[in-house]
Amino acid sequence: MDEVIRELPKRAQEKQTENKKYFTKLKKKPPKNLDYLMQELHEAEFEKTDCLKCANCCKTTGPLFTNIDVERIAKHFKLKPQKFIDQYLRIDEDNDYVLQSVPCTFLGADNYCSIYEVRPKACREFPHTDRKKFQQISNLTMKNVAICPAAFNIVEAMKKKLPM
Numbered sequence: 001m002d003e004v005i006r007e008l009p010k011r012a013q014e015k016q017t018e019n020k021k022y023f024t025k026l027k028k029k030p031p032k033n034l035d036y037l038m039q040e041l042h043e044a045e046f047e048k049t050d051c052l053k054c055a056n057c058c059k060t061t062g063p064l065f066t067n068i069d070v071e072r073i074a075k076h077f078k079l080k081p082q083k084f085i086d087q088y089l090r091i092d093e094d095n096d097y098v099l100q101s102v103p104c105t106f107l108g109a110d111n112y113c114s115i116y117e118v119r120p121k122a123c124r125e126f127p128h129t130d131r132k133k134f135q136q137i138s139n140l141t142m143k144n145v146a147i148c149p150a151a152f153n154i155v156e157a158m159k160k161k162l163p164m
Helices: 002-028 034-048 056-060 067-076 081-088 121-125 134-144 149-161
Strands: 089-091 097-099
Touching: 002 134, 002 149, 034 134, 034 149, 067 081, 067 121, 081 089, 134 149
Parallel strands: none
Antiparallel strands: 089 097
């Protein structure tokens, strides 16, 4: 798995031009069954992908924390939301709450998340490959294929199943 993760940014870079063209066409004319197809591809990939063997998303990027996330996680730690923010988060250039540093503070050496049950919405939905109106998040998907082997595989499978 380490080799796959090491090679992923390079492989994603090699596919970037092809993916950009593909997503441009997809945005212009999304097939009626796109959401259904993406759900199918997402489920098929995650039947064979074990995120605990990878956790590259947690090691290399930080999620956005919504106010609802902050309240829920702060409550879990029995902290006031502002105390949780001061302890773990910072405001980024887009004015969003993000982790002060990566890898994620809540990621254990065993790749388990210590706040899994109350994790942020962004973590729960990552890599967003089963999202409705998938064609609208092509920029995010382009970033995620360089981080997540499953997202990379899903996009490759999508291009085969749905040639544009």
